[in-house]
Amino acid sequence: MQKIIFYAAVLLLTLISKVSAQQTSFEGRAKQISKRIDSIVRAEKQILKEQVYVIDKNLEEGIITKSEAMNLKQKAADESAKTIEAKVIVEQQKLEALIQDKINGLVQYDTIKKRRGTTIIIGGNSRDSIDDATEIHLGSFKIYNGEKDKIRKKSKRTTSQFVFAAGLNNVITEGEDFENSDYRVWGSHFYEWGSTYNTRIFKNNNLLHAKYGFSVMYNNLRPTENRFFVKNGEQTELQTGSVNFNESRFRNVYLVVPMHLEFDFTPRKTNKDGDTYFRTHESFRLGIGGYGGVRIKSKQILKYEVDDTKIKDKQKGDFNVSNYIYGLSAYIGYRQTSLYVKYDLNTMFKNNTIEQNNISLGIRFDFN
Missing domain, CATH: 1.10.287 (Helix Hairpins)
Structure with a gap:
């Protein structure tokens, strides 16, 4: 011992x-x-x-x-x-x-070589790497081999980002307000993920950027009062179920191309050599624009019990949903996190007598 x-x-x-x-x-x-x-x-x-x-x-x-x-x-x-x-x-x-x-013998010559190591970053932004250390950014799926490599890649005129957004989803119905909505306000959600490119418009000014790419949007609606969607010819209506639904959810999935004019207030940077360069997504940002795309699929999911047997019913079809989608969107935030809103200019259903337009509000992450 x-x-x-x-x-x-x-x-x-x-x-x-x-x-x-x-x-x-x-x-x-x-x-x-x-x-x-x-x-x-x-x-x-x-x-x-x-x-x-x-x-x-x-x-x-x-x-x-x-x-x-x-x-x-x-x-x-x-x-x-x-x-x-x-x-x-x-x-x-x-x-x-x-x-x-x-x-006086208080310091020595170098005896070991300093290990550079590897740092894993979950989010999309961090300080500059130290010397030759490697950074792996999980959020943006990028690897930087040291400070010089990171500055070179992140100061390009065109950079790329992985985008994820989520929040509340509902519809604006002609003659109704959200208090009397046919859909649960806190139970209806949207999700969006995709990839974007960010191009600095002016060579020597960092304020204006063109932001464009592609995204997959999931718009979910949960009807109130134990109702579900039924297709009657060219009309799609909400009807009350004959059983008690544990869940009634209607989902539309779209492939869209978002385009925004982004105002990025990130100031220009200076490296150790005194050279200036530009970064993005490191200060306040504002994006204004829109999107357009096509519907991939529509699905209704109903969950209920019959004689203590749990049943999950998945119904796929067009439900008279518009095949194309286009609308306006905007976001405002700091660094990679923004408040995000989007509104469909097209009606959700093609021929319904009452017009309904989808609207979403949530949080958006641009992992640079």
């Missing part, structure tokens, strides 16, 4: 020493300071470049004279140099302290 404790202690001390060596590595800490200095210089140069661009623009438009422009440029350059000097001095002091710690 004492030997086991002794070997365990030795193993623990060995691990601690390795972790300590990694954390106090001279080369690693010096490299971090060097990267910060380089990042400071590049960022300030980019700021100066933008200031000079504005000055030249004002000169071109006649707002300022050539002499004023030269003075403003010199002033901006002096301020930029002072800012760089002040920030770099702080890093130089850290480097001097690190060198002194090395002389």
Whole structure:
């Protein structure tokens, strides 16, 4: 028992020493300071470049004279140099302290190579990867091999997303309101899933995007008062069941092409090298547009009991449901989550005397 404790202690001390060596590595800490200095210089140069661009623009438009422009440029350059000097001095002091710690034997050279590892992301957004670490995004079905690969893929002018939405579903009936609806408000739901592409419309502006793709929509209605749908010629009516239904559900499934003009307020980013790039789905978003498609199938599901025997009756057919669907939709939200509403402009049934249009309200996820 004492030997086991002794070997365990030795193993623990060995691990601690390795972790300590990694954390106090001279080369690693010096490299971090060097990267910060380089990042400071590049960022300030980019700021100066933008200031000079504005000055030249004002000169071109006649707002300022050539002499004023030269003075403003010199002033901006002096301020930029002072800012760089002040920030770099702080890093130089850290480097001097690190060198002194090395002389005093408080830091060591690299003894082990840092493992990059793999991170699994359930949602669709996260911070930039660290160095060469691999990120697996389950929500968007994407893999990023390190920070550079992630920036390259996510800053493309056209990106792709996996979309999932769910919420309440009902119909707007001519002359009725939701309080007197023929369908359960909280029991009727919709689901939607699909894939979209998001294209930045302007090359150097991130506000406007064209969002398009395809989706499968499931619109479910649960009638009230123990009723179910019956097809009578060209009319489809609700009738009261002769048995007590445990569930009465009517489902229409559609394959649609959604198209939206999306306003994305994600600001532009700057990487470690001072280069600017654009991202999407990292701030407030607003989408306005519509959809159009075809009906795949209609189904009615009835569940009830007869003599203690549970029966599930599935009825498939067209039920006089419109073969085509088109409507308006919009969403507003933050990052990947949005409040989503859609309204069918076509009536649900082709020839019913009373017009009914499907409407849905729910939550939408765009996993980027």
